[in-house]
Amino acid sequence: xxxxxxxxxKAINKKWILxxxxxxxxxxxxxxILGPSGCGKSSTLRLIAGLDKPTEGRIFINSVDVTNISxxxxxxxxxxxxxxxxxxxxxxxxxxxGLKVRGVSTKEQKNRIAxxxxxxxxxxxxxxxxxxxSGGQRQRVALSRALLRDPFVYLLDEPMSNLDAQLRExxxxxxxxxxxxxxxxxxxxxxxxxxxxxxxxxxxxxKEGKLQQIGTPQELYKKPKSIFVAGFIGRPQINILPATSGxxxxxxxxxxxxxxxxxxxxxxxxxxxxxxxxxxxxxxLGKLKLLCGANNETxxxxxxxxxxxxxxxxxxxxxxxLT
Amino acid sequence: MNIILLLPAIFLLCLVFFIPLLRYFWLSLHxxxxxTGLELIPNGGVNWLRLLEDDRxxxxxxxxxxxxxxSVSVEVVLAIFIALLLDQKFKGIGIARALTLLPWALxxxxxxxxxxxxxxxxxxxxxxxxxxxxxxxxNILSDPHLAWLATVLADIWKTTPFIALILLxxxxxxxxxLYEAFRLEGGGKLQAxxxxxxxxxxxYLLISLMxxxxxxxxVFDLIQILTGGGPAGSTESVATYAYINAMRFLDFGxxxxxxxxxxxxxxxxxLFAMVFYVYSRKIFIxxx
Amino acid sequence: xxxxxxxLIILLLWSLCPFFWQVYTSFCSSExxxxxxxxxxxxxxxxxxxxxxxxxxxxxxxxxxxxIVGTTSTVLTLIIALPASYALTRINKVFAxxxxxxxxxxxxFPYVLLFLSLLEIAxxxxxxxxxxxxxxxxxxxxxxxxxLLLSAAFxxxxxxxxxxxxxxxxxxxxxxxxxxxPLIAPATASTSIIIFLFSWNEYPIALTWISKPELIxxxxxxxxxxxxxxxxxxxxxxxxxxxxxxLPLIIxxxxxxxxxxxxxxxxxxxx
Numbered sequence: 001x002x003x004x005x006x007x008x009x010k011a012i013n014k015k016w017i018l019x020x021x022x023x024x025x026x027x028x029x030x031x032x033i034l035g036p037s038g039c040g041k042s043s044t045l046r047l048i049a050g051l052d053k054p055t056e057g058r059i060f061i062n063s064v065d066v067t068n069i070s071x072x073x074x075x076x077x078x079x080x081x082x083x084x085x086x087x088x089x090x091x092x093x094x095x096x097x098g099l100k101v102r103g104v105s106t107k108e109q110k111n112r113i114a115x116x117x118x119x120x121x122x123x124x125x126x127x128x129x130x131x132x133x134s135g136g137q138r139q140r141v142a143l144s145r146a147l148l149r150d151p152f153v154y155l156l157d158e159p160m161s162n163l164d165a166q167l168r169e170x171x172x173x174x175x176x177x178x179x180x181x182x183x184x185x186x187x188x189x190x191x192x193x194x195x196x197x198x199x200x201x202x203x204x205x206x207k208e209g210k211l212q213q214i215g216t217p218q219e220l221y222k223k224p225k226s227i228f229v230a231g232f233i234g235r236p237q238i239n240i241l242p243a244t245s246g247x248x249x250x251x252x253x254x255x256x257x258x259x260x261x262x263x264x265x266x267x268x269x270x271x272x273x274x275x276x277x278x279x280x281x282x283x284x285l286g287k288l289k290l291l292c293g294a295n296n297e298t299x300x301x302x303x304x305x306x307x308x309x310x311x312x313x314x315x316x317x318x319x320x321x322l323t
Numbered sequence: 324m325n326i327i328l329l330l331p332a333i334f335l336l337c338l339v340f341f342i343p344l345l346r347y348f349w350l351s352l353h354x355x356x357x358x359t360g361l362e363l364i365p366n367g368g369v370n371w372l373r374l375l376e377d378d379r380x381x382x383x384x385x386x387x388x389x390x391x392x393x394s395v396s397v398e399v400v401l402a403i404f405i406a407l408l409l410d411q412k413f414k415g416i417g418i419a420r421a422l423t424l425l426p427w428a429l430x431x432x433x434x435x436x437x438x439x440x441x442x443x444x445x446x447x448x449x450x451x452x453x454x455x456x457x458x459x460x461x462n463i464l465s466d467p468h469l470a471w472l473a474t475v476l477a478d479i480w481k482t483t484p485f486i487a488l489i490l491l492x493x494x495x496x497x498x499x500x501l502y503e504a505f506r507l508e509g510g511g512k513l514q515a516x517x518x519x520x521x522x523x524x525x526x527y528l529l530i531s532l533m534x535x536x537x538x539x540x541x542v543f544d545l546i547q548i549l550t551g552g553g554p555a556g557s558t559e560s561v562a563t564y565a566y567i568n569a570m571r572f573l574d575f576g577x578x579x580x581x582x583x584x585x586x587x588x589x590x591x592x593x594l595f596a597m598v599f600y601v602y603s604r605k606i607f608i609x610x611x
Numbered sequence: 612x613x614x615x616x617x618x619l620i621i622l623l624l625w626s627l628c629p630f631f632w633q634v635y636t637s638f639c640s641s642e643x644x645x646x647x648x649x650x651x652x653x654x655x656x657x658x659x660x661x662x663x664x665x666x667x668x669x670x671x672x673x674x675x676x677x678x679i680v681g682t683t684s685t686v687l688t689l690i691i692a693l694p695a696s697y698a699l700t701r702i703n704k705v706f707a708x709x710x711x712x713x714x715x716x717x718x719x720f721p722y723v724l725l726f727l728s729l730l731e732i733a734x735x736x737x738x739x740x741x742x743x744x745x746x747x748x749x750x751x752x753x754x755x756x757x758x759l760l761l762s763a764a765f766x767x768x769x770x771x772x773x774x775x776x777x778x779x780x781x782x783x784x785x786x787x788x789x790x791x792x793p794l795i796a797p798a799t800a801s802t803s804i805i806i807f808l809f810s811w812n813e814y815p816i817a818l819t820w821i822s823k824p825e826l827i828x829x830x831x832x833x834x835x836x837x838x839x840x841x842x843x844x845x846x847x848x849x850x851x852x853x854x855x856x857x858l859p860l861i862i863x864x865x866x867x868x869x870x871x872x873x874x875x876x877x878x879x880x881x882x
Contacts (some may be wrong), residue, residue, distance in 0.1 A: 049774075049778060051774050051778075052779065068778075071774075072777070072778070072779075073780045076778055078775070078778050080769075080775060082771045083771075084769065084772050084774065084775035086772060086775075086790055086794075087772075088793045088794055088796075097776075097779060097789060098779030098781070099783075101780050101781050101785055102779075102780050121678055133642040145779070149779070169632045253781065304794075324783065325697075325702050326698065326702065327698075328694035328695055328697060329695045329696035329698045329699065329702075329710070331694075332691050332695035332754050332758060333695075334716055335691065335750070335751040335754060336713075336751060336754060338732070338751060339748055339751040339752060340717055340725070342728070343725045343728030343732075344728075346726070346728050347728060405622060405829065408618055408622060410845055411615060411621075414762050416649065416866070417869065417872075418868070419619060419623065419867055420868065420872060421864050421865055422627065422864075423622060423626050424868070424872070425626060425627070425630070425860075425861060428808055428812075428860050428863070428864045429812070430811065430812035430814065430833065430856065430860075431829040431830070432827060432830040432833040432834045432837070433829075433856050433857055434629070436833055436839075436852075437630065437632070437853055438629065438631045438838045439837065440632070440633070440636065440846050440849060441629055441632060441792075441797070441851065443846070446644060446846070448632060480625075480626075489875060490762060491876070492875065492876030495876075510864055517653050520629055533719060534718075534719055537719040537721055538719075538721055541721025541723035542723075543723040543728065543814070543815050544830070544834075545812075547834065548833075548834055548837055554676070561724075562721070562723045562724060562726075562815075565724070566726065566729070569726075570790045570819070578727055581767060582724045582727065585724065586724060589721070597845065605856075607826075
């Protein structure tokens with residue numbers, strides 16, 4: 001099972017919110033669409049789900065052109081950011097309503113719901129209303145609904161953004177295990193680069209409706225194609241040095257070393273991060289951040305250097321990577 | 324598909340709003356009464372000329388506007404206080420709000436009958452109280468100067484709670500933080516009312532003013548029951564005058580003309596009010 | 612705080628006193644109404660009520676008529692207004708604003724002015740003297756406010772819910788029936804009560820459409836009881852009629868105070 005979009009574009013009021021997007025997601029692959037809010041990532045998902053019509057371009061599910069068919073016929077399993085659980089229905093009824101209208105027999109409905117409830121460890125909550133569930137439980141119900149759909153493609157729209165940080169960490173591997181065991185391609189929309197790197201096989205970075213780069217998390221980290229991607233992937237954020245003769249150099253805080261002889265800097269502030277500490281430096285090249293072990297001794301005067309291999313260079317006008 | 328769902332509603336609204344107004348216009352250009360044998364006979368603008376020269380129509384219009392303006396302005400001022408009073412939290416406030424709303428929920432005919440008994444001379448409670456201090460009865464409902472005030476009072480009793488509840492809704496949208504911030508700045512309660520409450524309440528005041536002015540322009544039930552338009556036509560409203568022409572004199576052509584004439588007056592007044600509002604707002608903003 | 616409670620009591624007295632006066636009068640005999648200070652034997656009486664129930668048609672008939680009209684009008688309004696309100700939130704924004712403005716003006720319009728044309732319609736279609744037909748103008752006149760209130764409620768629903776239902780395979784009417792309409796039940800309840808009150812209380816149209824004594828609605832009946840002359844004094848009977856006519860409404864207001872107030876406030880906030 002595969003998902004492929006070709007030259008997908010969408011304009012609202014003559015403004016392009018998505019232009020010329022080409023992506024292919026393979027069988028049991030998880031692709032994260034990553035970008036800041038308003039970059040067009042949710043619009044992409046809605047176009048694939050069939051909730052909106054593209055201005056241009058085609059969508060193929062299992063090599064069948066589904067651009068003009070309804071959401072139901074596309075067989076999409078979708079998890080909404082808000083979970084979109086029907087507040088007036090119990091967990092069981094939330095799960096059964098779709099089966100009912102699709103003409104699944106009552107007996108089979110029961111079996112399938114019982115099955116999914118046990119897989120998702122929701123048996124005890126079957127008769128509760130969504131308002132009586134915790135955030136994590138709601139998310140599991142929403143996932144169950146998508147799974148019950150037995151879809152061709154899974155679309156997950158920021159499924160973790162309403163959960164607290166600790167719960168997110170707990171759920172990430174669960175989602176990964178659950179969905180990636182399946183044959184279907186998964187499209188995972190998020191604005192959190194950490195989450196995208198943790199969960200996805202590949203990441204597509206979007207900015208203002210345009211695809212910036214698509215690749216594995218490692219590729220994006222090691223060879224960002226543009227300043228934007230470099231700044232978006234990796235925390236703490238990459239240091240961008242002032243442009244000289246049309247070239248912008250960038251170096252990640254974790255790649256800067258403290259040395260005996262190098263660029264002389266002043267330490268202005270530091271943040272302790274547990275395993276590491278983040279130093280804020282004032283250098284001849286401007287302000288720099290440096291990530292080093294928490295136990296390193298730090299002095300007010302510090303000298304630094306880095307391996308040129310770790311340095312990224314971009315065209316200062318276009319922001320595109322040089323070689 | 325979505326438009327189809329709207330069609331029945333639009334059809335019905337055309338049936339009860341547009342077609343009647345067109346029909347009135349058509350009828351107003353015809354003689355159409357018992358004396359024409361209920362035949363439609365085109366008579367040019369005769370009805371309209373008659374309307375222009377009909378003193379009773381103009382007096383009636385004046386009385387209607389007077390009724391609307393006086394009762395609505397008193398109602399709004401009272402309603403602000405009532406809304407402030409009802410904007411508290413304690414046990415039973417829900418019941419208190421419901422009970423204040425009761426006059427609004429009763430049929431106008433019932434409440435008009437109540438007030439007719441209260442204003443009754445000489446057996447109503449008001450006249451009885453008066454008789455304790457004076458030998459002269461007030462004759463409220465048969466004195467042209469008092470009768471219209473009686474209709475205003477009854478209207479105030481009925482509709483003030485309605486406005487109060489709309490304003491209460493407005494009050495409840497105002498964050499209490501604003502008042503606390505204002506108090507920390509050293510502002511007093513009265514100042515807070517004028518600098519926070521009143522400006523933020525304005526959309527609600529505007530809505531209730533518009534709604535009430537338009538509705539009280541069509542006052543009918545209250546007049547019909549409380550005074551029957553009397554004494555000497557001093558409480559007649561446009562609606563009761565049109566009603567009498569249609570149902571008592573059976574002159575449908577002229578009745579239609581009165582209704583349209585009243586409607587035009589209402590439109591002009593609303594237009595005037597709107598211009599006034601926009602203009603006063605500009606002045607208000609430029610002063611700030 | 613004590614001052615506020617005191618003012619609140621004054622307010623309640625002001626709102627309820629005319630009503631208490633009616634209750635008092637309704638139990639008074641004619642003699643005691645005319646001379647309340649005299650000490651007479653037959654001061655209290657049930658005669659006023661007995662008279663109402665033994666007259667032809669009996670008074671409860673009017674209550675029944677009003678209930679019928681109120682109920683049918685409410686149901687009819689909802690049947691038309693619910694889909695229309697949904698549609699209003701789904702069509703092009705510019706059109707929707709236009710429609711809303713139209714509905715708003717229609718809701719403001721003093722409908723009394725329409726009585727003559729509506730009477731003509733009743734005559735032309737020969738549907739006067741029919742309680743069910745009377746709900747037709749009532750529903751039409753209630754539509755603007757109902758649509759404004761209900762479409763505000765539909766608008767407040769998260770869009771996700773309907774989209775999730777779409778993805779689950781629910782068609783338009785299934786979505787309305789199973790998801791959307793149940794979700795705006797509170798707004799529907801408030802709207803229904805306000806429509807019911809309007810239809811129950813409406814006077815000029817009922818006055819002109821219905822002439823058969825056994826079909827007239829409560830407000831018309833009250834007006835008829837009051838109608839003979841402005842200066843006549845059978846006030847005991849009047850008072851009994853107003854008390855009986857008010858009772859159902861008092862019960863409705865006390866039972867549904869939350870919905871009524873929510874409906875009015877919604878109208879104000881969203882209007």
